[in-house]
Amino acid sequence: MPNPRVVVDEDVCMGTASCVALAPSTFRVGDGYVALVVDPAGDPLADVLEAEEACPTEAITVETDG
Amino acid sequence: MSESETPIVETDFDHHDPAFVADPHPVLAEIREEHPLIHSGHYGGFWLLSRYEDVTEAAIDWRRFTSSVVGTTVIPPSQPRDYPQLPIELDPPKHTLYRSIVNPIFAKSRVEALRPDLHELAASLLEPIVERGSGDFVAEFATPMSLGTLGMFMGLPVEDQPKWGDWVRRMFEGSINDPEEQKRAGQEFQDYLDGLVAERKQERRDDFISLLLDTEVEGHRLTDLEIRGFGVVMLMAGHETTAGAMSMTAQFLAEEPEIRSRVFAEPESIPSAVNEFLRLFPSIQVFCRNAAEDLELHGAKIKMGEVVALAYAAANRDPREFPEPDACVLERKPNRHVTFGYGHHLCLGANVARLEMAVMLAELAERMPNFELDPDQDPVWRARGDVRGLLALPLLLER
Ligand code: HEM
Numbered sequence: 001m002p003n004p005r006v007v008v009d010e011d012v013c014m015g016t017a018s019c020v021a022l023a024p025s026t027f028r029v030g031d032g033y034v035a036l037v038v039d040p041a042g043d044p045l046a047d048v049l050e051a052e053e054a055c056p057t058e059a060i061t062v063e064t065d066g
Numbered sequence: 067m068s069e070s071e072t073p074i075v076e077t078d079f080d081h082h083d084p085a086f087v088a089d090p091h092p093v094l095a096e097i098r099e100e101h102p103l104i105h106s107g108h109y110g111g112f113w114l115l116s117r118y119e120d121v122t123e124a125a126i127d128w129r130r131f132t133s134s135v136v137g138t139t140v141i142p143p144s145q146p147r148d149y150p151q152l153p154i155e156l157d158p159p160k161h162t163l164y165r166s167i168v169n170p171i172f173a174k175s176r177v178e179a180l181r182p183d184l185h186e187l188a189a190s191l192l193e194p195i196v197e198r199g200s201g202d203f204v205a206e207f208a209t210p211m212s213l214g215t216l217g218m219f220m221g222l223p224v225e226d227q228p229k230w231g232d233w234v235r236r237m238f239e240g241s242i243n244d245p246e247e248q249k250r251a252g253q254e255f256q257d258y259l260d261g262l263v264a265e266r267k268q269e270r271r272d273d274f275i276s277l278l279l280d281t282e283v284e285g286h287r288l289t290d291l292e293i294r295g296f297g298v299v300m301l302m303a304g305h306e307t308t309a310g311a312m313s314m315t316a317q318f319l320a321e322e323p324e325i326r327s328r329v330f331a332e333p334e335s336i337p338s339a340v341n342e343f344l345r346l347f348p349s350i351q352v353f354c355r356n357a358a359e360d361l362e363l364h365g366a367k368i369k370m371g372e373v374v375a376l377a378y379a380a381a382n383r384d385p386r387e388f389p390e391p392d393a394c395v396l397e398r399k400p401n402r403h404v405t406f407g408y409g410h411h412l413c414l415g416a417n418v419a420r421l422e423m424a425v426m427l428a429e430l431a432e433r434m435p436n437f438e439l440d441p442d443q444d445p446v447w448r449a450r451g452d453v454r455g456l457l458a459l460p461l462l463l464e465r
Contacts, residue, residue, distance in 0.1 A: 014412055053162075056161070056169075056412070
């Protein structure tokens with residue numbers, strides 16, 4: 001299966017780190033208070049989807065076309 | 067249960083004690099370094115976590131540390147209410163639903179668009195202080211700057227600002243020393259917001275309340291109670307916090323001319339400096355969760371329903387996370403302080419607050435780069451130690 005496409009909308013992301021708690025190998029919070037995608041396949045897809053769902057600022061989009 | 071073996075560290079910790087409010091960091095450092103978990107008997111009893119790792123873990127773990135026991139995210143508990151404050155007293159997934167209503171308002175681009183107006187406001191507030199050569203930085207700058215920004219941001223009637231400031235102050239202060247006064251202020255504030263809601267129902271405007279009126283959650287329109295609740299939270303959470311951060315930063319800069327001239331000489335250093343000042347002087351020093359089940363932590367047994375306070379102010383100076391934690395390192399990196407909390411409840415207004423701080427520093431640099439504490443009038447601290455800040459900060463300008 002191809003890697004999911006994981007995108008963080010920097011305009012709304014505030015670096016709450018909620019995604020880091022759910023998918024620690026996929027996301028990291030950088031110095032500009034925005035989450036960075038360090039490895040879109042860093043965690044099981046279910047965890048990454050959970051992070052998308054749980055993002056309190058609705059900044060994460062995960063696309064799995066394949 | 068072998069209760070006798072539970073190593074409870076019972077202390078006399080009281081974050082509203084005036085001596086603590088004036089000088090909290092030595093006390094917090096001692097607690098943090100000696101006992102990762104303490105208990106205090108004040109205000110009906112509460113636990114306190116102070117290390118960075120513990121505080122961040124608890125802040126984000128709503129299954130064990132819930133925010134949804136109404137009234138218990140602050141100590142002492144707020145007035146009895148049978149509805150939650152939105153979105154601060156909700157846990158996911160409900161929290162996510164309610165927070166998403168207001169997320170678009172807080173997008174960086176929308177906040178950033180306020181910048182020119184904030185510069186104008188800051189400049190106009192500093193002008194009389196500069197002309198006179200002295201002034202009370204809280205009454206003349208921090209308070210009107212914070213209220214003015216919220217008014218612009220939420221689209222509320224500018225002329226009512228002094229009233230909101232007064233209600234918020236009486237509600238915060240009353241809750242620790244005059245509950246009747248707190249109730250009265252709360253009622254006036256509610257009536258005011260209800261009045262605005264009624265007006266906007268007749269005629270929408272491009273503002274916060276109109277946006278809420280047109281929002282649906284789980285298939286229903288927001289109720290009047292929910293709309294009022296959002297309004298109360300925005301002003302309660304956004305005003306004294308930001309005014310406190312600005313006043314504490316100005317006090318520090320008055321006392322530290324070298325740091326002041328370094329920041330003022332390098333405008334590009336302002337964002338990083340703002341972050342460091344926020345780390346050193348968090349206006350929310352303590353915020354709480356409630357044990358969602360019986361917990362075992364650091365060898366102690368916490369019972370379901372007990373209050374667990376998170377000492378954001380202590381975590382911000384934990385040497386395990388921040389080298390030289392008490393030093394002001396303007397270019398500190400990384401600087402993952404918890405002044406705005408951590409996780410899903412992370413302050414919605416963080417970008418607004420950072421912008422206000424940055425504008426304040428830029429305008430001070432331009433208009434009154436040299437100032438000191440007035441030797442004849444001491445700064446006055448607020449009565450509360452959880453929402454810390456100054457009530458008066460008399461400054462003299464050096465000419
Ligand atoms: C320096 C200024 C400020 C500080 C230190 C601060 C601090 C905080 C903290 C620590 C929390 C999280 C509480 C928790 O752990 O549950 C929080 C939440 C919140 N803050 Fe702020 N705040 C500031 C300014 C503002 C401003 C300007 C606004 C509004 C424009 C605001 C609106 C809110 C709201 C609505 C929440 C609730 C978020 C949620 O529960 O999801 N704050 N703030």
